[in-house]
Amino acid sequence: xxxxxxxxxxxxxxxxxxxxxxxxxxxxxxxxxxxxxxxxxxxxxxxxxxxxxxxxxxxxxxxxxxxxxxxxxxxxxxxxxxxxxxxxxxxxxxxxxxxxxxxxxxxxxxxxxxxxxxxxxxxxxxxxxxxxxxxxxxxxxxxxxxxxxxxxxxxxxxxxxxxxxxxxxxxxxxxxxxxxxxxxxxxxxxxxxxxxxxxxxxxxxxxxxxxxxxxxxxxxxxxxxxxxxxxxxxxxxxxxxxxxxxxxxxxxxxxxxxxxxxxxxxxxxxxxxxxxxxxxxxxxxxxxxxxxxxxxxxxxxxxxxxxxxxxxxxxxxxxxxxxxxxxxxxxxxxxxxxxxxxxxxxxxxxxxxxxxxxxxxxxxxxxxxxxxxxxxxxxxxxxxxxxxxxxxxxxxxxxxxxxxxxxxxxxxxxxxxxxxxxxxxx
Amino acid sequence: xxxxxxxxxxxxxxxxxxxxxxxxxxxxxxxxxxxxxxxxxxxxxxxxxxxxxxxxxxxxxxxxxxxxxxxxxxxxxxxxxxxxxxxxxxxxxxxxxxxxxxxxxxxxxxxxxxxxxxxxxxxxxxxxxxxxxxxxxxxxxxxxxxxxxxxxxxxxxxxxxxxxxxxxxxxxxxxxxxxxxxxxxxxxxxxxxxxxxxxxxxxxxxxxxxxxxxxxxxxxxxxxxxxxxxxxxxxxxxxxxxxxxxxxxxxxxxxxxxxxxxxxxxxxxxxxxxxxxxxxxxxxxxxxxxxxxxxxxxxxxxxxxxxxxxxxxxxxxxxxxxxxxxxxxxxxxxxxxxxxxxxxxxxxxxxxxxxxxxxxxxxxxxxxxxxxxxxxxxxxxxxxxxxxxxxxxxxxxxxxxxxxxxxxxxxxxxxxxxxxxxxxxx
Numbered sequence: 001x002x003x004x005x006x007x008x009x010x011x012x013x014x015x016x017x018x019x020x021x022x023x024x025x026x027x028x029x030x031x032x033x034x035x036x037x038x039x040x041x042x043x044x045x046x047x048x049x050x051x052x053x054x055x056x057x058x059x060x061x062x063x064x065x066x067x068x069x070x071x072x073x074x075x076x077x078x079x080x081x082x083x084x085x086x087x088x089x090x091x092x093x094x095x096x097x098x099x100x101x102x103x104x105x106x107x108x109x110x111x112x113x114x115x116x117x118x119x120x121x122x123x124x125x126x127x128x129x130x131x132x133x134x135x136x137x138x139x140x141x142x143x144x145x146x147x148x149x150x151x152x153x154x155x156x157x158x159x160x161x162x163x164x165x166x167x168x169x170x171x172x173x174x175x176x177x178x179x180x181x182x183x184x185x186x187x188x189x190x191x192x193x194x195x196x197x198x199x200x201x202x203x204x205x206x207x208x209x210x211x212x213x214x215x216x217x218x219x220x221x222x223x224x225x226x227x228x229x230x231x232x233x234x235x236x237x238x239x240x241x242x243x244x245x246x247x248x249x250x251x252x253x254x255x256x257x258x259x260x261x262x263x264x265x266x267x268x269x270x271x272x273x274x275x276x277x278x279x280x281x282x283x284x285x286x287x288x289x290x291x292x293x294x295x296x297x298x299x300x301x302x303x304x305x306x307x308x309x310x311x312x313x314x315x316x317x318x319x320x321x322x323x324x325x326x327x328x329x330x331x332x333x334x335x336x337x338x339x340x341x342x343x344x345x346x347x348x349x350x351x352x353x354x355x356x357x358x359x360x361x362x363x364x365x366x367x368x369x370x371x372x373x374x375x376x377x378x379x380x381x382x383x384x385x386x387x388x389x390x391x392x393x394x395x396x397x398x399x400x401x402x403x404x405x406x407x408x409x410x411x412x413x414x415x416x417x418x419x420x421x422x423x424x425x426x
Numbered sequence: 427x428x429x430x431x432x433x434x435x436x437x438x439x440x441x442x443x444x445x446x447x448x449x450x451x452x453x454x455x456x457x458x459x460x461x462x463x464x465x466x467x468x469x470x471x472x473x474x475x476x477x478x479x480x481x482x483x484x485x486x487x488x489x490x491x492x493x494x495x496x497x498x499x500x501x502x503x504x505x506x507x508x509x510x511x512x513x514x515x516x517x518x519x520x521x522x523x524x525x526x527x528x529x530x531x532x533x534x535x536x537x538x539x540x541x542x543x544x545x546x547x548x549x550x551x552x553x554x555x556x557x558x559x560x561x562x563x564x565x566x567x568x569x570x571x572x573x574x575x576x577x578x579x580x581x582x583x584x585x586x587x588x589x590x591x592x593x594x595x596x597x598x599x600x601x602x603x604x605x606x607x608x609x610x611x612x613x614x615x616x617x618x619x620x621x622x623x624x625x626x627x628x629x630x631x632x633x634x635x636x637x638x639x640x641x642x643x644x645x646x647x648x649x650x651x652x653x654x655x656x657x658x659x660x661x662x663x664x665x666x667x668x669x670x671x672x673x674x675x676x677x678x679x680x681x682x683x684x685x686x687x688x689x690x691x692x693x694x695x696x697x698x699x700x701x702x703x704x705x706x707x708x709x710x711x712x713x714x715x716x717x718x719x720x721x722x723x724x725x726x727x728x729x730x731x732x733x734x735x736x737x738x739x740x741x742x743x744x745x746x747x748x749x750x751x752x753x754x755x756x757x758x759x760x761x762x763x764x765x766x767x768x769x770x771x772x773x774x775x776x777x778x779x780x781x782x783x784x785x786x787x788x789x790x791x792x793x794x795x796x797x798x799x800x801x802x803x804x805x806x807x808x809x810x811x812x813x814x815x816x817x818x819x820x821x822x823x824x825x826x827x828x829x830x831x832x833x834x835x836x837x838x839x840x841x842x843x844x845x846x847x848x849x850x851x852x
Contacts, residue, residue: 039455042849075832078825085822092526093536100518102783110519112786113762121616126836163832199796214697218640224658226646237656241848247841254837286836315844332811336539339690347714351814354829355822357528358536358810370541370625370648382798384784385758387769396781399504403780406501406589408553410712411680415673415774422667 001263001275001300015299016316018228019258020294026211030182034215035209037186042193048183053124055158060194061177062160069166079167082134082355089357090139093376105392113381114144115222117196119188121203124153124180129204131353135360135374136202138170139231143379148173149188149196153180181205185212189221200224202374204361224374228365231260232349233318235309235331236274238267240324241345245270246277247300248322248348250291257293261299262316264309271300310334317368320349339368393419427689427701427726441725442742443789444654445684452637456608459634460641463612468619474609479550481584486620487603488586495591505593508560508781515783516565519802531818538806540570543622543650549627550579550606554587555630557779561786561800562628563597569805574599575614575622579606594692607631611638615647626650628800630787650800654791655688659744659756661735662700664693666750667771671696672703673772674716675724675750683719688742689726691733697726736760738742743794746775765794819845 007015042060049057071079097110119339120136123129133150140148150173155161160176168176177195179187185205189212191197200222201213213223232252236245249261265271278295283343285291303309306325313321314337321338328343335341339362340352352358361374372378388396396419402413462470468486475483525535546562549555559576566574576599586602594602603621605613611631615638617623626648627639627693636653643649658678662671675687691697704721711717729735734752739747740763747764749757754769761767765788766778778784787800788813798804814822823846828839 060811072828072832074824076827078828081529081825082829083823085532085534088528089526089534092524098518100515100783102514103507106511106777106782108511108515108783110801116762127832129833131829131833141631161673214644220652220792221852222793243844244848247837247844251835251837251841254835281840284836284840291837328813335809336542337807338809340810340812342810346810346814346816346819346845348814348819348826348845350826350830350838350841351532351819351822352812353838354813354826356532357534357816358527358812363807366646367648368807368809370807372806373810375536375808375810376513377803377808380798381763381789381794381796382801382803383761383794384766384778384799384801386766386773386778386782386784387754388772388774388782390772393772393774393777396507396777398500399507399776400776400780402498402501402504402509403557404776406498406553407555407557408712409677409680410710411673411677411717412776412779414678414707414710415670415776418667418669419675419772419774 001295001298003271004299004301006302006304012312012315015301018260021207021228026207030208030211030215033182034186034189034212037183037192038190042090045179045183045187045192048155049179052181053153055156056153057154057158060140061175061178063175064165064168065174067165069162069169071163071166076166077199078355079130079170083138083170085355085357086134086138090142090346090376094142105389105393106396108384108386110382110384114146114380115144117147117149117198118145118379119149119151119198121184121200121201121209122150122152122207123206128164130163130167131360132203133164133167137173139359139374139376140379142254143376145379147196149177149198151177151179151188151195153321154178174230177297182208182212185216189216189219202361224361224378225363225371226365226367229258229260230255231318231364232320232322233262233313233316234322235306235313235325236263236265236270237306237325238270239326242269242273242277244269244345244348245274245324246281249278250281250285251350252320253291253294254285254287257290259294261298262318263375264303264312266303266305266309268302271302274300306331307334313338316364318369319362319364322349337368339363350417390423394423427721427724429697430727432728437682438738438741441727444686447633447654452633456634456637456641459608460612460615460638463618464607464616471605471609471613471618475580475605477625478607479579481580481582483580483584483604486605487601489589489601490594491600493591495588495595497589497592502592504781505556505596509564509596511781511783512564514561516568516802520568521839525590529717531815531819531821534810534812534813536808536810538808540572540806541625542571543573543575543624544571544805545575545577545624545627547610547627547631547635548576548578548590549631550581554590556589556593557786558630559590559593559597563599565785565800565802566805571805573622575603575624576619577603577605577610577614580604600678606733608634608638611635611642615642615645628787630727650787650804651789651797652791652793655684655686656681656746657790658746658748659688659742660692660748661732661739662689662691662696663732663751664696665694665752668699670774671700671750672707675704676707676711677776678746679717679720680711680713681714685720687720687724688744690729690738692729692731692735694728697728732757733760739764745790745794747790748775761806763794765799767787816849820849
């Protein structure tokens with residue numbers, strides 16, 4: 001880790017920088033994939049599977065209704081616990097409709113209604129991300145989405161990963177589509193004979209997927225949020241366990257060589273001890289090389305106080321923020337920008353990544369400044385309604401006329417005047 | 427209006443089409459404006475004011491603290507009523523923090539925290555849109571945004587429109603920036619010596635503004651939603667007043683020649699009567715030519731029943747939906763896609779445009795399928811928090827280990843194992 005000691009505030013913007021990644025660079029390649037899928041549909045997807053994933057698929061979809069999958073019983077139990085916790089937390093996000101009478105006879109309310117068709121992208125790669133499946137399917141189901149389209153690349157044998165299959169069955173998903181990368185995003189954007197067109201696309205992915213989602217957004221499909229490499233910032237003081245802090249940093253570092261891990265502390269001692277622990281723990285990681293690259297380009301920052309540390313964190317805008325300090329609640333109160341926050345020595349990021357109940361699809365790359373993580377909100381539109389009684393339009397109408405007149409919109413005024421006229425005692 | 431009688435469902439997608447508008451066509455022009463503002467800052471803005479707005483500005487900002495503005499007292503009262511109603515409705519959207527214990531020792535909650543810096547764009551043009559000022563400033567203030575940057579083009583004399591100035595004072599806005607169009611969006615995206623860089627940009631505008639917002643989004647600034655021409659769809663039956671329906675259609679049509687107005691009914695008689703009323707009412711509109719163009723390209727659609735009418739409306743995804751039928755509540759229950767819905771004969775769109783309390787910044791162009799209108803939600807991030815006790819990690823930890831192992835993320839597992847180890851009785 002690169003060490004910074006009491007950096008001047010003028011240096012902060014530099015310390016908050018993420019590695020440059022411009023999805024626009026991939027735009028030509030990705031645009032060509034989108035176009036090809038739009039024109040050739042399923043055939044294009046089958047070709048890309050052959051070309052990119054080296055598998056020959058008979059069909060792009062697998063019906064799960066008559067299939068069974070077998071997984072380790074302890075893992076099955078863990079996934080069930082995760083499901084239950086995620087359901088509890090996301091279930092609490094449902095919004096009740098409340099009618100507000102803003103003035104006599106003028107009732108306004110809003111109602112959360114599910115986005116009808118959503119597309120969930122579950123990346124393949126080195127390991128099957130069944131946790132992402134839980135994190136996206138559960139809020140979609142709680143929201144009440146009519147159609148939940150799940151795309152994931154086929155495994156090396158052209159089939160579906162066993163744990164993904166088992167988790168789909170547990171969640172009641174009846175069909176899954178075997179396509180990955182930018183072409184999966186294209187399929188859900190335009191629709192193909194096999195894969196339905198959706199209204200909003202969710203899920204993480206590599207730079208191609210990110211670029212494809214960005215382009216899909218320009219075509220009229222909504223997306224969950226912009227993406228970037230995963231990141232954690234830890235605020236720790238002398239009350240923290242260096243071994244825990246190191247392990248938390250490494251759990252982020254192992255994601256990818258471009259993962260961002262940042263340690264901020266008011267204690268030189270803690271920073272030194274974490275440095276030693278890191279070297280020790282990293283040796284045992286199967287993804288050691290990746291973690292080493294991530295750690296090499298990461299930062300530890302010694303600051304004057306924990307207050308300054310939070311201030312720095314708010315400027316950095318971390319996806320994950322772990323606060324391992326004394327008086328953790330008081331520090332947490334000062335957090336204004338972060339994706340998800342983990343408080344105290346026992347709240348490791350892994351808890352939120354898998355099973356505590358919060359969502360793990362979070363804004364990275366500084367987007368915590370202006371985006372929220374995925375929640376039930378992400379799967380609904382909030383439609384406003386209003387109903388004016390005769391009394392309501394009588395009360396409000398004259399004001400509406402005045403305002404419409406001032407904005408020189410006579411038609412807007414007429415719509416009111418005609419109604420007021422009708423209600424005049426004859 | 428073009429009449430369609432019992433169109434087959436296969437025709438619906440065609441009837442739901444909006445006029446093609448591709449902001450990408452403007453991309454070169456707008457990209458050049460963005461670049462120029464990024465490089466030359468304030469000077470670029472002053473140059474654009476001279477070039478596009480034909481005004482020579484001394485300063486890009488006006489401090490309002492020592493200024494007074496005078497407006498008609500009835501208008502002042504109307505604006506105050508609107509403010510109060512909008513505050514009441516948006517005030518009800520604030521979300522309370524609720525702590526959910528998903529399992530023993532595992533507490534999760536989420537907290538709405540304001541986006542720190544927001545930029546509000548208020549278009550100039552033929553009339554000052556003080557209503558948009560109300561609709562954007564009030565939710566930003568309720569959310570608690572730290573910095574609210576308001577940009578609007580100078581009037582022809584290089585000053586600030588009196589009603590806009592008065593409304594700003596009423597809202598407690600202390601400073602306003604005199605710049606418009608794509609260059610205003612550029613200024614808030616990059617920041618200039620005078621105008622602060624913001625985290626999220628809100629507000630309507632022409633095609634240049636729309637294209638600029640879309641490009642700003644790629645640079646890291648969030649935006650409220652994609653934009654398009656304004657639109658209304660009215661579902662009416664024989665219980666509706668043809669004069670009201672016509673006036674509501676025209677209040678939308680007068681916005682612009684590209685405004686979309688659609689009438690859907692189960693009554694041939696109503697459609698005919700509305701047609702006659704339209705011709706009569708349009709004559710008196712100062713913006714008659716604009717309205718005529720909009721009406722000429724608009725549609726009336728006779729359908730089998732009101733149920734089919736709602737089904738069509740859900741496919742059309744209107745920004746504004748007026749339901750003027752018997753049993754209006756039963757019909758409203760079936761609405762799954764719309765920006766804002768107006769129920770019954772007395773709820774004209776003008777009410778929501780100005781002063782009933784709901785927001786008038788709504789998804790158009792079919793985006794009601796996957797976006798919500800502006801609300802307090804639009805001005806906050808919802809940050810999740812979690813806190814595990816020793817008991818919590820003991821309960822959850824073994825499941826986390828199992829899941830991390832299955833996703834082949836040893837670092838994630840270690841972060842848990844070290845904690846469980848520490849808690850083992852020695």
